[in-house]
Amino acid sequence: MDQTRSGADGIGRRLRELRLKRGLNQQDLASEDVSVSYVSLIETGKRAPSETVLRSLADRVGCSVEYLRTGHDGTTVKELELKVAFGDMAMRNGSDDEALESYGEVLASASPLPAATLFRARLGQALALEKLGRLEPAIEQLTALYEDPGTVAGSAHWTQIAVALCRCYRESGDQMMSVEVGERAMSRLDSLGLDVTDDHIQLGATLVGCYSDRGDLTRAGLVAARLTEAAERTGSRVARGSVYWNAAMVAKSRGHVDEALALTERALMLMAESDNVRHQSLLKGVYGRLVMDSDSPDLERAGTLLDEAGRGLLEAGTNAERAWNESALAQLAIHLHRYDEAAAHADRALGLLPAEPRWEAAKARVLLAEAQYLGGDPENATGNLRTVEGQLGRLGESRSTGEVWRQVGDLWQQFDRPAEAVAAYRRALTNVGLRGLSTATGAVVAPGTG
Template sequence: MARSQSEMNGIGQRLRELRQKRGLSQQDLTSLNLSVSYVSLIESGKRVPSEAVLKALAEQVGCTVDYLRSGRDDARVKELELKVAFGDMALRNGANGEAVQSYGEALANAPLLQEATVRRARLGQALAFEKLGRLEAAIQLFTKLYDDPGTVPGTEEWAQLAVALCRAYRDSGDQVMSVEVGDRALKRLDRLGLEYTDDHIQLGVTLIGCYVQRGDLTQAQLLVNRLSAVAEQSGSRVARGSVCWNAALVARSRGQFQEALALTERALMLLAETDNVRHLGVLKVNCATYLLDADSTDYERIEELLTDSREAMLEVGTAFEQAGVEAQFARLALRRAEPRGAIDRAGRAIGLLHNAAPSESAYARVLLAQAQFDLGEERSARETMRAVERELLRLPNNRAGAAVWRQAGDVWLANGHPDEAMALYQRALGGAGFAPMHSNPLAKPSPSPWDGDALVAPARVVSADGSSPSPEASPR
């Protein structure tokens, strides 16, 4: 009897909820064989309807008989699971907007899904948001998953979430939180005393990228040294390649371009046999960047590397990463004395960023301004440089912003505008933590610090997890 009463209550409750959700009255459910009073008795749990009545009611409220009877709709569950699977496929294929929509439709019915499927959909949605440049939404979802009691510290899932959260904070410009998340996670891993896996090493190399972007090269190098030893012991090509990759970032930040190039070439060799399209893509754009840093004239190889990287990023990369490739194409065009090509590429980078990531957007605009100067379009170049300044004013005083302020100043100076250059150099000094200068050493025009070679912007490179520090370098 108790079971029968529970069944009656469940049917009645579900019928009432669905009826009200559809904006129907009890009268709307009546028919020749079904009165208002009988509908009321069913909803109050005082009657168990027959199969025929259940079928009629299910059609009226838009559900299956199974759902009214048990609260579980297997057909609906399968439909929602297919939406999650479609979201996974869309994410792999770079259709990030479609992925967000599919995951969202599934998550709107989360109570019908198993917890593992819900977590999968939330992670997929977070990754899609990240690729679309919607970093705040991505951070919110990554944080919810990372802090969930079901996420066990030290596991593969935990390490991957820590990497994703650290990366998203860094790409959003929050260097403090990116370092804090990575450092806290690595210390927790140390306390657990577990043997390091590739995922744990990936967490460490992510933190290296954070340190580089923050300008803490000492901590970055210490972590490189530590992880190099761990990776050699593990024997994993992926682990060793990832450490080489990020060791190159440190070398490049110190102006050791040839060493950075050699380390990146080694990372490419170690990771060449993996199926991680994204990692190989960002490694290739880094390699092209370092070749430009080292004043290589092997333009065919640089173009080949960038073309391969662009194809990979269009498939699996974020808008942020795609913009980085386009910016390096613009830099190559400037090196080849093809300013119109540089304008096209820089414009694509700016469009991909959608006014997000101010330092990266400013970088692309500095490339654009240099191309305009090269074409003699003085007025347009000046307007673009003012837009650079507006972008940079959105940034807090930090190393990444200081690098772009300085490089923008170099563009002014190289194109005959020492007063404008001096103002930007002052900004760069402030961002780097130095007190403003009160005298103008450029009162008499002096040669460019880059031997007369028009400076464009700091070359953008990406770390093993997809980070994008802005090291200081002469890019052209």
């Protein structure tokens, strides 16, 4: 009863506002079926008009029935749905700022939207934030979507959100949370007893990458083997490509570069027919790095692959991914003794990354310091290494930061600064979980002196 009265009040108020705006009186709204007194009762909220009367009144005041009923014109809803579609298209074209703005306008609107459209806008906004490197708000929004009762566990959307959450935690350097989210999602999928799908395989492949980044290569290898078998049996070419891609990263982390090259070549072949520019570009970047780091490096081939990756990531990649490729190009330029070019690539990588400490930024600054030192500018090189140490000190311990500490130690050694090199090597060992023995006073016990 209350809802009917509330709806009648809204209809009556909007009817009266439009009538006065059009310069009409109640007599102008009357007809054979609608008396003047009935119009008055409707406007005061004492009567709820039937669908037939509602159509007649809407026609006379020049609006849609939907507007009289809800206060929102169907045209507005269609315009907002178009904005969501524009946001989706902008994301595919790499216009992430435009996509974020479009999704934001939709979500800021008071107009009622179908649940599916609203979900697309919320997910699109979260993914746009991720691509722009704004990981904290992206994680916050993805978590809200993941925990939303309307997001059905095991559905394609649920799996997509779980993968994105793993990826965001991984990119932010929180390897523990990236693995935890991935493990819980995989366990949930297993408990549902569903057939293995491409989404299932994609989630597992992401978890393999998270294990690898954390340094848990044994578990990464076991999951990769399980996924490879499932992907070969049931997965699409893209799903199989994702598995081989992450298996290649495990092989690389174990120092098996030739195996990693073979797996990456297979992944590229499988993904060649897909229209996912971003994935193809990232794979080319991975392949270029492997070619550069192999025992018999083909620097010209590596350069071609990294250039192709850069063009694709400019179109469809995130800022972090573009920075990752610029760092690879800086490393290549150092191999080719083009130190000014290397410094320019490292500078571009730093410009693409957020100001807060990130291991990717620290790695790019190490490359900048190396290029400066080899190019005859030891003063700026030393300053940049000090900056890197400060950044790494504010990051949590992980395999990724341990790797950068190792590179810092190598550079201090090149600079003939043995004390700084030893300190950096110790920090590298600590970051990968290897700690030295200590006396009661905290001093490290050297072999033969205890």
